[in-house]
Amino acid sequence: MQVNENFKPLIVAFCCNWCSYAGADLAGNNRLNYPAEVKIIRVPCSCRVNPMFILRAFQRGADGVIICGCHPGDCHYTSGNYFTRRRMSLLFSMLDYLGIERERTRVEWVSAAEGAKFAATMNEFVEQVTALGENKRLEDLRCKQ
Amino acid sequence: MQTVTRDLLLQKACELLDAGTVNRVYGWQKGQFDYDVTPAVFSSREELEKDFVYNDFCGANFSKYLIKETAGEGKILVFLKPCDTYSFNQLLTEHRFDREKVYAVGIPCDGMADIRLIEEEVGEGVTGVETDGDKLIVHTLYDGDVKLNRADYLAERCRVCKSKKHVAYDELLGEDGDVVDSARFDEVAKLEAMTPDERFAFWQNELSRCIRCNACRDVCPACTCEKCVFGNPKSGVENKAVSDSFEEKMFHIIRAFHVAGRCTDCGECSRVCPQHIPLHLLNRKFIKDIDAFYGEYQAGAEVGSRAPLVDYTEGDMEPGEAVASVDERGGKDA
Ligand code: SF4
Ligand code: SF4
Ligand code: SF4
Numbered sequence: 137m138q139v140n141e142n143f144k145p146l147i148v149a150f151c152c153n154w155c156s157y158a159g160a161d162l163a164g165n166n167r168l169n170y171p172a173e174v175k176i177i178r179v180p181c182s183c184r185v186n187p188m189f190i191l192r193a194f195q196r197g198a199d200g201v202i203i204c205g206c207h208p209g210d211c212h213y214t215s216g217n218y219f220t221r222r223r224m225s226l227l228f229s230m231l232d233y234l235g236i237e238r239e240r241t242r243v244e245w246v247s248a249a250e251g252a253k254f255a256a257t258m259n260e261f262v263e264q265v266t267a268l269g270e271n272k273r274l275e276d277l278r279c280k281q
Numbered sequence: 282m283q284t285v286t287r288d289l290l291l292q293k294a295c296e297l298l299d300a301g302t303v304n305r306v307y308g309w310q311k312g313q314f315d316y317d318v319t320p321a322v323f324s325s326r327e328e329l330e331k332d333f334v335y336n337d338f339c340g341a342n343f344s345k346y347l348i349k350e351t352a353g354e355g356k357i358l359v360f361l362k363p364c365d366t367y368s369f370n371q372l373l374t375e376h377r378f379d380r381e382k383v384y385a386v387g388i389p390c391d392g393m394a395d396i397r398l399i400e401e402e403v404g405e406g407v408t409g410v411e412t413d414g415d416k417l418i419v420h421t422l423y424d425g426d427v428k429l430n431r432a433d434y435l436a437e438r439c440r441v442c443k444s445k446k447h448v449a450y451d452e453l454l455g456e457d458g459d460v461v462d463s464a465r466f467d468e469v470a471k472l473e474a475m476t477p478d479e480r481f482a483f484w485q486n487e488l489s490r491c492i493r494c495n496a497c498r499d500v501c502p503a504c505t506c507e508k509c510v511f512g513n514p515k516s517g518v519e520n521k522a523v524s525d526s527f528e529e530k531m532f533h534i535i536r537a538f539h540v541a542g543r544c545t546d547c548g549e550c551s552r553v554c555p556q557h558i559p560l561h562l563l564n565r566k567f568i569k570d571i572d573a574f575y576g577e578y579q580a581g582a583e584v585g586s587r588a589p590l591v592d593y594t595e596g597d598m599e600p601g602e603a604v605a606s607v608d609e610r611g612g613k614d615a
Contacts, residue, residue, distance in 0.1 A: 218593035235481025
């Protein structure tokens with residue numbers, strides 16, 4: 137694979153409104169750095185993330201997609217994240233089966249108090265995706281500028 | 282050869298029509314050739330006698346048709362092979378048709394032949410196929426009659442048939458079989474053991490043949506939404522994209538995902554695909570993962586069972602662990 141020294145990945149982070157989005161906010165308030173390549177999309181619950189959203193993000197140029205939600209047991213809607221967990225396990229395993237790099241997808245549980253975890257997770261994920269390079273296997277040529 | 286014959290089914294159908302138990306019969310209708318039988322509704326003895334067939338090419342699963350057919354007046358008779366009964370139950374679980382309006386007759390099954398395999402062997406110009414014990418006699422235009430071993434020309438799903446046991450019926454013709462310990466996941470395991478690059482190349486090759494006829498979706502008894510995501514013109518994946526391969530991946534991942542946990546592995550999607558895309562390898566991947574991650578589950582085995590994707594336990598695996606666990610089952614690392 138060609139390594140582009142200046143490559144900066146585009147990361148889409150789906151964050152649940154009640155925990156992870158607040159966690160991201162806390163990271164900001166605490167002046168914790170995380171890369172600007174991470175674009176947050178706020179969702180009411182991590183289980184709002186339809187598998188199509190993830191593929192759509194890749195289609196439109198994302199190089200990595202991460203879903204953040206409340207820790208299991210802490211879902212604002214009681215059980216949403218449990219469903220997320222099953223869905224994403226199956227979806228990620230399917231992507232892997234199709235030969236799409238498994239390091240491009242991730243689920244992480246981040247509470248509203250875990251600003252530091254949020255920043256650390258994003259730093260780590262961006263590093264991981266940077267090492268992989270551009271998303272080629274799930275890109276849509278029609279969406280390229 | 283099928284243990285049940287056309288005559289037996291015809292007799293049963295006429296008997297139930299005459300007794301007024303049913304007013305229509307769902308059956309297989311004669312086509313131009315032995316191997317192009319079509320699903321059809323018959324409403325009289327005359328129609329049945331004229332066009333009803335039952336042979337080694339009656340693969341079509343009637344369960345899904347019941348959604349539409351039970352909207353009519355009166356009961357309809359439907360013949361179900363073992364695999365069809367799983368779809369039947371799954372549809373009932375999803376409240377897709379009225380059980381009261383159906384009279385289901387279970388028929389034992391000895392596997393269905395696949396005309397494509399036969400044509401691959403004997404070439405084009407097949408004018409008829411007859412069954413003689415464990416042999417198929419293929420009449421051809423150019424080479425006369427060719428005798429083939431029936432067992433080698435069964436449809437993929439029948440070679441790895443998961444069950445000869447009917448899980449739903451009002452009446453059973455003949456003897457019921459057992460759930461079979463089949464090798465249906467072997468191919469999936471083989472793919473899992475490849476490297477990601479090999480897997481990518483494999484699927485790129487398979488999926489790029491897709492012409493987006495949507496037949497796999499239309500035939501699927503688990504795909505019963507009246508409005509489908511793939512019908513949305515704004516989606517960018519409504520039709521075959523000429524210049525790009527994203528559309529085909531999106532379609533295939535999402536099609537399989539939407540039936541994950543509900544797919545009974547009836548094999549209809551692979552049967553109807555004009556491009557011979559092994560769709561069962563996508564569906565069975567989900568089934569295999571579900572079995573491994575959440576415990577064995579067979580969709581349609583029981584009416585009312587809770588599908589794994591609308592269920593959870595507090596101790597479920599994390600997605601990262603789940604994907605990594607596939608390696609331990611024999612898959613290679615990246
Ligand atoms: S899958 Fe099994 S039950 Fe279904 S048609 Fe084939 S052999 Fe018969
Ligand atoms: S039936 Fe085959 S060719 Fe048609 S849409 Fe499905 S996979 Fe594609
Ligand atoms: S996805 Fe294929 S095998 Fe599964 S239920 Fe639908 S048609 Fe049958």
